[in-house]
Amino acid sequence: MNATEARNALYALVKRAEEDGRTTLIYKGQKRQDRVLLAPLDLLPAARKTEVLPSHVLSAAQKDFGDLVARAAQGQPQVLLRNTTPVAVLLPADAVSTTHSSDPATDAAPAGGAVNSPRNPERDSAPRRLATLGDAIGAVLTSGQAAGPLFGLSGLDAATGGLPSGRLTLVAAAPNVGGSLLGLAAARQTALVDGRKVLYAASGPNRADIMRRILAAETGGDYPRLKQGRLTTREQQVAQQLVQAPLLIDDGSDLTAEAIAETAPHVKDLALVVVDRLQAARSARLPLSGERLPDASQVLASLARTLHVPVLAIIDSDDPALLSLLDADVLVTLAPTEDPAKVQVTVAERDFGAIGSAYLQPDLLHARFLDAGAATVSRAGVEGSPQGLGSAVEQELAEAALPCTSGAQQGLPASVTHVLAALRTALTNGDPEALAELGPSLAEAAAAPPRLPDTAEGRRLAAALHAYGTAASAGTSGQPDAAAVQPTADRGQVPDVDEEDDGDGLVPGDEEDEPEGAVFPALRILKDAVARSKMHPIPVIRTEERDSGPWPLISEDMDGEPRWVHPDVTLTRVPHIKANGKRVRRDQLGVPDSFGKGVLCLIDRNGSYPSACSAVPLAPNKLLHTGPLDAFDKTQAGIYLIDIPQWNRTDMPHPLGRLIERPDEQGRVWVTTPHIKQLEKLVREGHLATAPTIHDSWTGKANESLFKPFYEATRKARTELVQAGGDPYKAYKTRLSIALRLLWPKRAEQRSPFWRPDWRLSMVAEASVRHWSVAFRAVQDGHTLIALRNVDAAVFWTPDGTPPATYRIGTGFGEVKAKFIQPGEIIPEGDD
DSSP: OBHHHHHHTHHHHHHHHHHHOOOEEEEESTTOOEEEEEEOGGGOGGGGSTTTSOEEEHHHHHHTHHHHHHHHHTTOOEEEEETTEEEEEEEEHHHHHHHSOOOHHHHHSOGGGOEEOOOOTTSSBOOOEEOOHHHHHHHHHHHOOOOOOOOSOHHHHHHHOSOOTTOEEEEEOOTTSOHHHHHHHHHHIIIIISOOEEEEEESSSOHHHHHHHHHHHHHOOOHHHHHTTOOOHHHHHHHHHTTTOSEEEEOOSSOOHHHHHHHGGGSTTEEEEEEEEEBSSOBTTBSSBGGGHHHHHHHHHHHHHHHTOOEEEEESOOOHHHHTTSOOSEEEEEEEOSSTTOEEEEEEETTTEEEEEEEEEEEGGGTEEEEEEEOOBOTTSOBSSOTTOSOHHHHHHHHHTHHHHTTSSOOSOHHHHHHHHHHHHHHHHTOHHHHHHHHHHHHHHHHSOOOOOSSHHHHHHHHHHHHHHHHHHTTOTTSOOGGGGSOSOBOSBOOOOSSOOOTTSOOTTTTSOOOTTOSOOHHHHHHHHHHTOTTOOOOBOOGGGTTSTTGGGOOGGGGOOOEEEOTTSEEEEEEEEOTTSOEEEEEEEEOOGGGOSOEEEEEEESSHHHHHTTSOOBOSSOOEEOOSBSSOOTTEEEEEEEEOOOOOOSSSOOTTGGGGGSOOTTSEEEEEHHHHHHHHHHHHTTSSSSOOOEEEEEEEEOBSOTTHHHHHHHHHHHHHHHHHOHHHHHHHHHHHHHHHHTTSOOSTTOOOSOBOHHHHHHHHHHHHHHHHHHHHHHHHTTOEEEEEETTTEEEEEESTTOOOTTSOBSSSTTOEEEEEEOTTSEEOOTTO
């Protein structure tokens, strides 16, 4: 083989020498005067010591291959390296031929017990080398532990044993489950923690997306906010620290498997290749998609074997038929569980099937997974950890420490990390003896807690350590006050109320019409309003249609209700006992001195939902797939897939509210028509730079008056009943709530006269938009908004007795009640 051919096939020739013990004759020059052998290291044992002979990484050797051949031919052996490991050597061909006998008897049993197959005189290569079992055992025993790169998630790392070198590992997950985040986890662990070089081939996300996801995962910052370019000081500092990280990103256009295979050999000391992602659906702009995936997987598998590095590829599908066509050595499958806070991961090898399993906790707001432990089976044979072991304070401490013990967060002293990890293991394994032995070490860590970052995770862990220390000092760590284990403070997002959530709040029988003489027959009125429409609405989508089309895309998050606290205000959840004796938690807001003198003005909007019914833009008939749109068409209504628009103001929440907390892997969200109209208005007023791009849509002919008769009836009844109060007014509110909830009943057994989740979400979104818009006008008038939540609650910092003038005080729809409290008092809710 001439030198040019050998240069092009260098990686394959090295692999043949390394794995099969074969040599290749290479010549250079018109008269073939420079003759060398690319040979296994067995022919020159001294080549295993890189300090003895000239050594070259394969990528550099390929570049200067002609010079290396000339030097080797002149008697200077040249060692070839994969990263820092010798894998083959270039030797002068004549010297080797004179020192090795051609006698078949000599070649039959070389030293070490290996056997060479007969030489083929018609080929320019030595015979294939066959290793004995003893050779293989010796290599394993002398190589030590050789775990590949890790995910940084202890349960998953235990199930996989690390990413194997020379193998293609495929992460398979349906869209929105978070498959890409596992590729990101492995890249973060390898590059940021272990300091080893990673090639991140991005087919889908771009380098900016990857940077923001890494920053969100490393700092605990909200990914949607980072997409808007709003970084805190700490996030900017962390970003600067990551500048020198050994993570190389290829997000160029026309990224193919062949392009990745051509690039990877030129990355010196490469430890991991991540391909994010293979797309099951064909896309003209993504070569790594559709029917091209089987061929692409073969190229990636060959790349892994040639470079002897792990290749980790993500595919956005868990379809067994598709996965069976791909050339994966290891398959890691993510599947949702009944518990939305857990995803089950199953690890399978091609030759053995499933070999391990673990649970992960999705933390999509921060673009990461947290470790939720191994998928173990308790003594009773039920999946999960044993029930009853460990007090509430110990359970909370283990959960609060999870970001640190899983490797998602760094900075804890090793001794503290070790004891907290041991706590979680003891609880998971149901080991009371181990738990008891950990008591002194946990008490010591709680008595002198380490410095923790000022993040939600850091504050939670600090609170859990404090609670454990308090319980331990009182000798009650086994029976702590449940209230003591909750985080004491948080900033930013307002948590949900503590009362239990019973789904849609409906019970069997609610779907029945109210009896004659009822105070307010809300359901009958709503049914009559829909039936009278001239657009012939479809109030119920047939059961067999609900698992396809637009319906699986709709979720409660699309209401866009805000959960916001001013970034300079501290929110604390404190214990509170209601008048009926029930123990709950309520908000307490700490306002900084820089806000000046004032009090908290609590705004409570009346009848937000029925008020929104006066003009809800929705589609009374079926939603049709209208795909990407150049612009919003106000004659249509439905649901739209859009990019989250950038919002730079810190004195108001994002206009999409909690919608921004659940973006898909491309940073996009599904919204209803009220939010699209709101964004269009903000663009016209100059508060947003551009209207959002509509990537997909399901729409129908728009109507805003479908619920107007219902609105008029409820407004009239409220005017009459609110003065009377008592049981009639309570019955009115109850039946009103039931009627609107029946638009989208969650339980199959609830035989509602409606099943239109798009109607329900459009109504709630309209209420959210109105709530946000009035608060925004108050802020524009110079008022300071402290908190905004749900569709009816706002808190302003104002002079005592002075509510913002943008609100009308009264008892009617759209009007508000105002209450003033001092800083430090709890924020009452409901019937407090």
